[in-house]
Amino acid sequence: MKSFEEVLADIEQLKGMELSSLSGSAKKITVEKVDYKEKRIDLKVEGGGTDTRSFEEIGKIYEALKSGGFVHVESILNGSGSSRNRPETLLASLPYIDWGQYGGKKCLLYRNENTHALGTTHKLNSDEVEAIAAQMPIGTAINETSSPNYYSVTAPLKYKTNFNTEKYEWNRILFGAPGTGKSWELNKDKNELLSNGGQCERVTFHPDYTYSQFVGTYKPTTKENGDICYEFVPGPFMRTYVKALRSGRTDNPKPYLLIIEEINRARVASVFGDVFQLLDRTEEGTSQYEIQASEDIRKYLALELGGHPSDYPILKIPNNMFLWASMNSADQGVYPMDTAFKRRWDFEYINIDANQEKVECTVNLVKDNPETNVNWNRLRKAINAKLLDTCRVNEDKLLGPFFLSQKAIKADGDKHIIDEEAFRKAFKSKVIMYLFEDAARQYRTRLFKSDICKMYSSICDEFDKHGMAIFGDDFKSAYYDQQKD
Known part of the structure; x- marks a missing residue:
């Protein structure tokens, strides 16, 4: 029996062919693309329309076909109309899938050999259906008036599969x-x-x-x-x-x-x-x-x-x-x-400094003031050091290397941040806000300069003028300069 990947490859061979529905009354469809990236099949519908059918949907029907019985597509997909007849048409157009009327319903059947040409369909007559039905379990409705239509399956569930990976925990x-x-x-x-x-x-x-x-x-x-x-x-x-x-x-x-x-x-x-x-x-x-x-x-x-x-x-x-x-x-x-x-x-x-080498980049904290140029990773570690030293916060309150987004710290070949304004904006809205409202909420007077610590806006204004001096006049010498790149 073919794998689902082989079935998709066969459906790809239908590209450009005009496919007729089993009833002949629905609009014809043409396969335009089998999109493996998006996991879907793009269709052109007669009259100028388009449609897409997911791999998951086609796979669900094919799994039922592999069980060895007649498959009523409408029951498998819990749908009718185009949601049923287009997937039905695609599969019935493959040379190893036939269809026939069983119990008054159109059903598909997988054959172990090609019975018709690619792009055409083959209908089993009533004698053929009865002969096949006598030899295998048939997926019919349990109760046609009120119960769902379950399809027959013979493969048992396997909880202990032969998939094996020793690297990752479950x-x-x-x-x-x-x-x-x-x-x-x-x-x-x-x-x-x-x-x-x-x-x-x-x-x-x-x-x-x-x-x-x-x-x-x-x-x-x-x-x-x-x-x-x-x-x-x-x-x-x-x-x-x-x-x-x-x-x-x-x-x-x-x-x-x-x-x-x-x-x-x-x-x-x-x-x-x-x-x-x-x-x-x-x-x-x-x-x-x-x-x-x-x-x-x-x-x-x-x-x-x-x-x-x-x-x-x-x-x-x-x-x-x-x-x-x-x-x-x-x-x-x-x-x-x-x-x-x-x-x-x-x-x-995940260690507080894990993968820190990925964020080694420099930036001017104050616009057009190269004297305020800092290394972001060193600044981050300096802030953490002061949080631990003066605020006694737990390690899980510290700043990790990726606290700011990749967009904010994207650097050029010289490891200088490309969009400094985006960095400064992110530093104020993310780093300062986090420290002010969360990590150092109870210790603002210890982390920030005493004359600005009461208001978030005052801290941001001071940052625009003097950069990391918001953490104190001695912050650079006592913390920043002590950090290793």
Whole structure:
């Protein structure tokens, strides 16, 4: 049986061909591009229109076809009209996929040989359909009046797949002071983990984030015809979980990663709910303890992975699913994590000066005044030194190398910041504001000069005139000059 990558390559061979729908009544379509970067297929529609179909959508149908039964596309996609007939047309135009009427519905069927020419379709007659139906399980509606249409599947779930990586932990939290590059580090590791395929989804927690958003819940949705219906809408956890399970059934499983930014900005015990129990991993990376799946989730898994809801009584994380997160315990508005939750994660501390060599650049703090030229990294470390010396703040309140954005500290070949005005603006709105409102809120008289420390605007005005002298007349000699480049 062909891999999905081979199917996409075959669809690419349809480019320029005018494809007719199975009924013959819908507008013809033409494949214009198979976009691997955007993971979609661009179509031209008869009459001048355009459309796009996602790889995920086509892949979902193909996974059902691989199970060996008739596949009713409308049931797989929970849609009708163009949302069903265009993906249906694309696949039926491949020489190894036939179609026929089964149970009064148009269904597709994967054949192990070519039965018609590329760009044409082949309809099975009623005798052929009956003969095939007698030899294999057929994906028909469980209850045509009120229940969803589940498709047949024979491949079992594999929680312990043959995917193997020893470099990264399955559950990990990166923590450190603001600006230490936690998100950058996660992104770098993500690119390495997914270098041979797989997928990542990223979510940011906030105080109002809930279990229903993270895992999923029933919500009202609007169909193409305008009708309102209720269906299970998965959250990022469940979407990643399903993709990992689907990939785990193949001979070449890929990693699926969920990145959670600012994990402690939400009440994690409430957001994770019973999923928290799944975070305990065995040596092989699967959940050590399973939990019971709700009826809603069972139905959703059956629609996504095939079979019947009764086939999915439990939830258990496979070893090709990774959960990585970032957090900064010093931020205002964060929630504490209990010990039981923390115990299920591998915590990795990002040092306050990690990768500081990447931000060695110079800038004139005062416009047109080269006497105020400083090295940004030395200035950052000098501020940290005074915070530790006079304010006694914790390390997680200090400034990391990437506290300012790459845009603000972008330098030329001589390591001089290109847009000095952008740097000065960012320093006032980010560094001074953070120190004034957060890190040194209780110690403003110790960090800033006493005659300007009461008002943020006064500190900014003084910075425009005298640069780092806002931290005291002796700041340069006592702190800045003591730092090493």
